[in-house]
Amino acid sequence: MFSFANPYLLYLLFLIPAITGLYLLSRYSRKRKLKRYGKLAVLSPLMPDASRYKPWIKITLQLLAVAALVFVLARPRAGAKEEVSEVQGIEVMICLDVSNSMLASSTDDPKGVSRLQRAKLVLEKLIDKLDNDKVGLIVFAGDAYTQLPITSDFVSAKMFLNSISTEMVPTQGTSIGAAIEMAMSSFTPTDDMQKAIIVITDGESFDDDPIAATQTAVKQGIQVDVIGLGSTKGSLIPIGRNGQFMKDDEGNPVTTRLDEAMAQKIAETGEGIYVQGASSTVVKDIDEQLDTLAKSDLEKVIYSASAEQFPVFGWLALALVILDIFMLDRKVGWLKKINFFSK
Numbered sequence: 001m002f003s004f005a006n007p008y009l010l011y012l013l014f015l016i017p018a019i020t021g022l023y024l025l026s027r028y029s030r031k032r033k034l035k036r037y038g039k040l041a042v043l044s045p046l047m048p049d050a051s052r053y054k055p056w057i058k059i060t061l062q063l064l065a066v067a068a069l070v071f072v073l074a075r076p077r078a079g080a081k082e083e084v085s086e087v088q089g090i091e092v093m094i095c096l097d098v099s100n101s102m103l104a105s106s107t108d109d110p111k112g113v114s115r116l117q118r119a120k121l122v123l124e125k126l127i128d129k130l131d132n133d134k135v136g137l138i139v140f141a142g143d144a145y146t147q148l149p150i151t152s153d154f155v156s157a158k159m160f161l162n163s164i165s166t167e168m169v170p171t172q173g174t175s176i177g178a179a180i181e182m183a184m185s186s187f188t189p190t191d192d193m194q195k196a197i198i199v200i201t202d203g204e205s206f207d208d209d210p211i212a213a214t215q216t217a218v219k220q221g222i223q224v225d226v227i228g229l230g231s232t233k234g235s236l237i238p239i240g241r242n243g244q245f246m247k248d249d250e251g252n253p254v255t256t257r258l259d260e261a262m263a264q265k266i267a268e269t270g271e272g273i274y275v276q277g278a279s280s281t282v283v284k285d286i287d288e289q290l291d292t293l294a295k296s297d298l299e300k301v302i303y304s305a306s307a308e309q310f311p312v313f314g315w316l317a318l319a320l321v322i323l324d325i326f327m328l329d330r331k332v333g334w335l336k337k338i339n340f341f342s343k
Helices: 007-035 040-046 054-074 115-129 154-162 176-184 210-219 260-269 282-290 310-326 333-337
Strands: 002-004 076-078 082-089 091-097 134-140 144-151 195-201 222-228 274-276 296-303
Touching (some): 002 007, 007 054, 054 310, 091 176, 115 154, 134 154, 134 176, 144 154, 144 176, 176 195, 176 210, 210 222, 210 260, 222 260, 274 282
Parallel strands (some): 091 134, 091 195, 195 222, 222 274
Antiparallel strands (some): 082 296, 134 144
16 A cells, blocks of 8 residues: 655645746757857857757756655655454544634643644544544534545544644634534444544634534434633634734734633533543543444454655655766767757
8 A cells, every 4th residue: 555644745746847847948048049149050069068968867857856855745655554354343523623723822821732733642642542443534614624534544544634734724713513514424324333523622613503513413323522622711823933923903912712611512412521632631531431332343444554665765866966966968978979959
């Protein structure tokens, strides 16, 4: 099995045709300038060492080096093996808030770890606890999007988890209700399977009615648990790394607070539990709550850990750059006999 830790960075490969186009344009412009001084056949003896092929070889090496560096950044992985076995488990859909307020500190300390980073740490430990279960991931802000369909592939789950950022959802806001509704439609369509939704948020829901969505989930036999992140005292939302903070239309700093009352109400309505994300027992508490659900037969696909392949591309990029540096533009040996200006 071959995969990438950062697959979205593969879009950088589009730089290659762009660079190629600029190079061709440069070659064409250079040839036109030479023609101003006379016919190319007349100018040829004045540049006996000019190589017709070396520039093409060098640009090819440079483009291959760019491609190799892109693969390094995308972090290719290979070697994962797939095994199928019958186990007892449940299905869990995780709804992760990625609104801008999740960039604020997860504690009373303004310089503390962000809510989003804390959520990732909690989820990584929680996924390790979901031994025989299936898991899916939804990210939401103003809208909700499925990041990972329900699966037993925990390797992919952690891979997608690492790539999550607040830039994944273009519409800002906090539509907890939309995330819960999407989670309900993401489960395997069977009544025999026990299902749970875990909402990880700061609870500031302004765009819809999460309680109504939770009530619908309970009617379908789905338990809803909530992990609340942030401080009830409030935190500022940092922008970039220059020490600035988000401001409202009037130029005042925006303060975001954990709406613990809303988070608790969602959990109570969902017949689940509410846990503070800063608690040292958050993973244990959620895991024990999920264990109260009856297990059903599941076909679990187990993937072994895959090996990182980016060092191979790193060495390849280095070799290509070194080769390009030491390759001269002029002809050598028998190449001098080739006419650079021949048609």
